[in-house]
Amino acid sequence: MLEIEGVSIRFGDNPEAVSDTTFTVYDGDRLAVVGETGSGKSVLLLAALGLLPSSARITGSIRLNGRELLGCREQELNRIRGKEIAYIPQGSGNGLNPLFTVGHQLCETIRKHQRCTRREALIQAAMLLESFGLEQSEALCRSYPFQLSGGMRQRVLIAMGIAAGAGLVLADEPTKGLDRHRIALVEDAFQRLGERTLLCVTHDLHFAQTISSRVVVMYASQQIESGDSTSFFGEPLHPYSRAMLDALPENGLQANMGFAPPRKDTIAQSACHFYDRCAWRTGQCRKAPPLIEVGERAVRCWKYAH
Template sequence: MSHANDRPLIAVEGLGISLNTSRGRALAVREVSFTLRRGETLGLVGESGCGKSITALALMGLLPDSAVISGSVKLDGGELVGLSDPDYCRLRGNRISMIFQEPMTALNPMHTIGRQVAEPLRRHKKLSAAEAREQAIALLDRVGLPDAARRVDAYPHQFSGGQRQRVTIAMALACQPDVLIADEPTTALDVTIQRQILDLIADLVEERGMAMILISHDLGVIAENVRRMMVMYGGTVVESGTTEQVFSRMGHPYTQGLFRARPRLGAKKGTRLRTIAGTVPELADLPDGCTFADRCPLVIERCRAALPAAFDIGGGHRVRCIRTDVSMAGAVAEAGA
């Protein structure tokens, strides 16, 4: 018999999202499935436009009104697809929170940071203004904002980029959510501040037993910060597994391409980064078959016939490619060269 505490905190099954574009409706996400338990961390990685952020916005109930969602998204056993807006508002910022990519668009320039961090506490926890302010100061202090008690009444423009990102983290964590989604949380920050912010998020996730989804285009960030990962391309998951599995046996040509394209320490000055030929297809132009077919060095006619199924290549490591044996043999040969 299964117990309630055995079930995943988040369970996504067969998620599909179609959006209106200038060229008609387009399937932005298809056949995305994953589960996440309390304390687990999951990374979504891929180039811009591959469906990472849209998947996260679907979990938050923040898709455009014209979006059509199929499949299932459950939070603690309760279905979120089709949930009314007032019901979603009770969850958002309370049980499920998001740290957005650009803090200046996430923060309201007209309100003090203290008021913005206190707002979810007043709305969801029904704290008084004084109690919420006290907790806001404690949160800002916890996320490492210098002199939080004195600066709580300052406005977003009075802070640096790294400090603003700390404020958005305090907002996201105010109600101690069950699920935290971090969407490229360090893109605009320099490397030192990036490390501090990622360490801070990791500490808070562990401290509070939250589940976390970290979205990034940076394989290094994913490697160091999550236990499991999904590589997305053209709105589908092309490879998934534990981070260790995916990095040790990259089965999809796209994952291999991302890995080869990363900057390397110690490379000679002037060394050109390797790139993946071609560009990410527009949503309205996604092919019927493998979404990576037009850029793949191993493509054969059968790749274009239908979207490949995801095959388990061992221990839950899944790859959506009919030529996995060829691609992995090539990767092994290259590694040994």
């Protein structure tokens, strides 16, 4: 459905924000892109939506059902966004306009892509809210965002994203700023997406494990590992992935990655980006490794080269 091939993104003369990233989101897929803040996750998502500033220099290809998105005119992107691709921005529902009611904002989205009356759109909006477990939907439609909890606002944003019937949902840090109870509500909302395809950027590993069937790991602008979620969370391949999972509380906070993450402008382009923090490094790691296939998975680490 969505093919990202050899994508690199740079802003001005700064180091690359995303470097040579390739993966495919298949129809009906649930793919989570995980990694530290600044690894390039959200930038990649915004590139697919055509929402990066004009200073961004993008190479590679991003195709939706075979159609190239990079270089699309704004008018065409406006038609695609909402109708074919739903976007759920990061934060605890802060993407909602505080000056308009929930119903007004949902109806606006529905009527932009469908020929219907306001009354018909309002009925659709109420039914959509109920499908995400939001009760008393008619009263909710008359409410303003500040009257809702963070978890409720995030579920409204998810409903708004798919209101026009998009089959592909792109979500950017949907649990950011939420406590565990509200995160559980968002997890439930994602489970209610049905057969829609999901590409979710998140730093919350518990959330990623709950909602995804496949995982892509980003580190210092690079894609360093990809594979199915069960294999990844059971036996990660890349040393960074292992350290990241070891750092979870239930694993004893036992990660040891040595030095702090490198600034991108200090990374030697000829070396593995994880070189300075890796306990497994050898002399070969002074040369940047390619993505190496390991069964149905892939990892950017010389340890798996044969």
